[in-house]
Amino acid sequence: MALRLVADFHLREDVLPWLRARRAGTAGAGGGGGADVLETNYESLRVLNVERNGNIIYTYKDDKGNVVFGLYDCHTRQNEHLYTFEKDLQVISCSVNSERTLLAASLVQSTKEGRKNELQPGSKCLTLLVEIHPVNNVRVLKAVDSSIWVQFLYPHVESHPLPQSHLLLISEEKYIEQFHIQMTQEDGNRVVIKNSGHLPRDRIAEDFVWAQWDASEQRLYYIDLKKSKSVFKCIQFYADESFNLMLEAPLDISLSDSGFHLVNFGCDYCQDQEKLSEHPTLCVFTNHTGSLCLCYSPKCDSQEQITYSVFYFHKGYSKTFTAAVGSTGSHTSKAITFLNLGYYVAVYLPGHFFHLLSIQHPDLICHSLFLTENNKMIDMLPPNPIQSLSVSLVLDQCSGKLYRVFLDQSYLLWFLWNTCLDCEKMATLHCVLSCGQDPCFLEDQIIQWISENASACHSFDLIQEFLIASSYWSVYLESSNVDTLLPYSSVLTWNWEIPGITLVTEEISLPLMKVHSLKGYWEKLNYNLEYVKYTKPHLHYHNSVVRREWHNLVSEEKTGKRRSTAYVRNILDNAVKVISNIEARKSGPRLMPLLQEEDSHQRLLMGLMVSELKDHLLRHLQGVEKKKIEHMALDYVSKLLDLICCILETSLRKHNLHSWVFHLNRPGSAAESAVFHIMTRILEATSSLFLPLPPGFHTLHTILGVHCLPLHNLLHYIDSGVLLLTETAVTRLMKDLDNTEKNEKLKFSIIVRLPPLIGEKICQLWDHPMSSNIISRRHVTRLLQNYKKQPRNSMIDKSSFSVEFLPLNYFIEILTDLESSNQALYDFEGHDNVDAQFVEAAALKHTTVLLGL
Template sequence: MALRLVSDFDLGKDVLPWLRAQRAALVAAGAGGGGPGVLENNYESLRVLNVERNGNIIYTYKDDKGNVFFGLYDYQTKQNEHLYTFEKDLQVVSCSVNRERTLLATSLVQAAKEGRRNELQPGSRCLTLLVEIHPINNVKVLKAVDSYIWVQFLYPHVESHPLPENHLLLISEEKYIEQLHIQVTREDGNRVVIKNSGHLPRERVAEDFVWAQWDMSEQRLYYIDLKKSRSVLKCIQFYADEHFSLMFEAPLDVSLSDSGFKLVNFGYDDLQDQEKLSKHPTLCVFTNHTGSLCVCYCPNFDSWEQITYSVLYFHKGHSKTFTATLGHVDSRVTKGITFLSLDYYVAVYLPGHFFHLLNIQHPDLICHSLFLTGNSEVIDMLPHSPLQSLSGPLVLDWCSGKLYRALLNQSYLLEFLWNTRLDCEKLALLQCVLSCGRDPRRLEAKIIQWISENISACHSFDLIQEFIIASSYWSIYPETSNMDKLLPYSSLLTWDTEIPGITLVTEEIPLPLMKVHSFKGYWEKLNSNLEYVKYSKPHLHYNNSVVRREWHSLISEEKKGKRRSTVYVRNILDNAIKVISNLEARNLEPRLTPLFQEEDNHQRLLMGLMVSELKDHLLRHLQGVEKKKIEQMVLDYVSKLLDLICQILEASWRKHNLHPWVLHLNRRASAAEFAVFHIMTRILEATNSLFLPLPPAPEFYDGQVIIQCRISASELLH
């Protein structure tokens, strides 16, 4: 399937055997009651409570007497640890443990059993506690209220040494969030206790919100408040010390006024009113390292004939609303739509109905996203229970207690590329495979093989053009996050063909208002994206129009006997020498085709001019990047263009068992020779319209020779 879920944690495999072994040891020692039946049936209440920033997983279960146990699975060591036990029949709302595992925060409610008196404080429904667990010592009541409370320890980005102060978020059902500052001290060696436990400083972080999402990896809080029935998204960034900042405010065109209260990624959601939650719109925020900011939103839907959802690409300044037609109305297998973050993509799926892979890095053209519908293998193999995207590729199935790492299945995507007949899917798959490419040389070889078999199968775009442009782009994209603004990533400028089963509406949206003035890391990249949307409406993508004019000018002057500055021409040709040298240094094996064997002054001029113009383009717009780094990126980019052309020719030459210097078109050609010649002409067509340089080899590429070859090929066909 297109989405591969690799299991990183499974309650049934990573925790349950350990619990049973622990219990069996107690029974054998006479310290526990029950028999073999208890060992088999005692852990039906086992469930995941929370996943912390360091990957540690907190879980809970009850014994046959109703006592509540808290355990922790260490994600690094793969070991389990017992944290604490409450010897009362209570139900856990929320739980979090600090990084040092010295403090446990939890909220509990009275177990719903008839005839049981309230064991919590009078008048309270939810009791929030702070427990010293290293060693087990004091228990402090943080809240005893009638509303539910969720807890979450902040995890500093500094991991080198224990901090003297811990910070704990309390999230109230009464729509406010507080931060508690908890100082700890060590007594009698390793005994950690809370300092001044009688008074813990606290401050209000947010209030009057209807929705909140926790980003555990980046320590960010997203929340939405309503201002005159208008939804406003806000984000707070927490830092290693007690400092936090409101980073931005962004208006949202979504309806949350009547949807009640909803939390995302604050642990297990068992106690929020399920009937209300089922009517709550699905909404989540995704970011990635490139400075993207996406809000995915699906309103309530009553009809199963079609589903509408929206993605707000704040880093691009527009939103897209997709409407998907559902093929089988009677095959409902899930409660709602699921959004998952997959680096440069967002997966949107409704098991049994559709799987969409939205390109969030390049969302301008709908054909760069993949839309699969119907009861295909891709859709049926996805989990039917809702998954929650935690951070990066991590997703959690709360129902089964399984933690997955979600990855795009490159092998499947390549196979699908061979089998699909739709141009839109070919384009989307090609872009997707290249963006998530591992082992690029092997990947490019497979794509080239596919191109050679399908060279005339696409009508909406040129396969060779798209492959050359996209692969060259992704080869240097990681060098700087601004590359998507400066280099073309696709050969297409527009796409007018409809996508079967999908309708799309694109609208401009107001940009987030940044609330701070000093940016670092992700925030610097997001702000750069927003500045680009504000002030750079015309696309800054490089194109070869200037190169085309200058090249024709140089050739014309040469024919007329005029001479340009010797230094200027020498610099241009030196650029070409550097490109070829760079290319040959990367390719250690001898080439089968006789490329770069002869001087071709015209192609070297074109190559050198492209290097010069592209370098100037990047130097103008890449602020803060060293000149030497830009020069190397340009050499790598142009070298990659040429290398891809060489690879296409090499693959065709090898496929048809042609040896060096055997392509003769001054006689009747063989079928193999004609097939290779056909690939050569398609390469010429592809590069000519983009005005890209070709590897010097005059016996192949001189303009007059090609014209003569086309006449010969025409005669062969007739």
């Protein structure tokens, strides 16, 4: 169920009704029961080829044994008769050009024994080129005793008919040729071959043992043998008659005794499906990000386990997986099927296992998903061998069905909720995020899961992984090269075992690019190869520079020696852009006033992260506009903060807390404690990575802590840095809490822990002897910090003091002298009423409290 199969085409539903109607019309005109005859010949109806434009060529035999070719147009969903060979022949291969004016076909004479899918020794193979618009000449291209496969090239530009068609001929004698066929138009719509007596040809490759055709990208992959060594090569064909050998790479596999194999040159019915497991499976997959993977499964001899390898050429290493086959008692084939799913390769053994291998991030095994035996995911795939034609397009050869294969978001989310293994949670989380079909819905569902399972993972931090992975995928589509520049996971190493899987990783030789002027896919692949070749250590962004610079700015703020205001203003402007970006994404009002508080430290942090991330991308992303990079940096940081806000709001909704106004004069509820717990987990996740938090986060966290924690736990959280006292939070505490003995103790404990600048402001809000005591102490500290004892007259004028308390009187006299001698020492904002008399009154009041008078 993790794979959703959408049928694009079905022979029985899309072709057979048309054939019945066509036969019925013929029978009605000429008599006879042709429709019944067609039913008996339905077994001969099969798909021959799927062209690059999606059109499907099929064949069947009529009641006379003639071979009939038809075409199904995937755009108009109409069928078209192409040609009929009035002989009892067996089709090996066929292809039609994009204009549907030429049909190429390879045929052999059917055998009397009725073995329709195998060539008999000495049988004659005819490769024919037919003019079909209108039906005209038939030209013999080859007449040999070995099998021939044919494939027309399809230009990438198909806006107008081309005057020339190009045809590949692949011979069982291990050579590939390209024929160039000039076309001309005569007598109106009559299209014929120009100079059909001589067709120019090129020898493309020879001495190869395996070849694969990539119809969607017009590429030929093949392996030839040089001194018993396998060399992997790729040829790129272009819209004109040119082609280039793009790369070659040595392969550490032996194919010398494996026979001759072709992949995707039409639909291969010449193999005995029961013997597939006796031969190695080999196929190549690419995607638009510049990945190049070769999947290889050797001949299967073991009944208990199966081995396959994936050569990640774009990463410079291969991985060999050995999986337990399982004890299902199934008699299905042991032939492995590899499917290209874009960012993943699916490895499928019917009835036994289903693996999703990450192509973008294969270095950690936990980013790949391994499912076995009784899993529902396995039951959705056809039990018959399926052929992967291009990204997401597969053909079930036995049923004649063509499918689009997608990862099923609903099942993956269900699996995320229900799996117990950390490795499967990690893999499924990344798999869901990479689907990208409805990212907002997927993130909402993942956040719901996190709110229930924040502490469920032991080998990685779930919130941390979600923040990093989701932010990465949010900007990944803007530039596929960011996978080398941005972290995609919070996990650096994975030492936990995957049940039922053993893995061996080996370095491989990088492909040698043979062409240096590269565009599109080849440019991205070359970028990946250059990265592997020259980049050590990796260039993934991390916040170490932000951490150092942020501490510097905070220190400068405390000492009042901050550097240029333009520099700081630019950083704070970045923070304003981030907050505006987040607010623009939100459709409705938020449940809590995050992002609105003037939290200067968090604004500095988010602005610094934008600045450093932008500089990092500018240094290493070549050929990308500066404005686009600035946009990416803003989007990345905005996504981080928005996800944190979404996690908090989801938690509030879950616990039915629709307002952030918590009543501090009553005990905290279980719901509020749960929200406090999730906020603490968020703080832990962001602290180790030094990620910014939304302004207002620390205020809300502190208020919840005061509300939900016993005093000794609260003070421990504050002293250990888990709770950060903000001016907004403490101001609310001073105003909202009355002066009961318990609250006085709480207020005093918090005030003495405040930084001096905030503490001086907060003490003015609390009309209490404790507050006066603290203000007095700080006033005295300021006056005496540079005090040097001077010889003084020991006689004290007692008439100036109302209380005869000689130590205090002497001290107050010193303060009075200091105040009168240097007015600037004690005049500071908001403390005009603080002087020696204030200190005296506060000291006496504090003494009486201590003495219980």
